[in-house]
Amino acid sequence: MSTNKEKLNRFIAMRQRNYRASLKLEGFEVDALDETGNDEAAHKSEEALIIQLKKVYAR
DSSP: OHEEEEEEEHHHHHHHHHHHHHHHTTOOOOHHHTTOGGGGGSSSSSHHHHHHHHHHHHT
């Protein structure tokens, strides 16, 4: 049986995959997300991720 921390990590990873998939469906280029260091994204707060993504997608 999974611990709560493992469940949380799986949920965060699934949420990130779903977000990337929704961006692809909307026509956004998601290769720029790889430059943000997505490996460490699971350890950042959602607010920090939004700020980082705004920098990547700033027009």
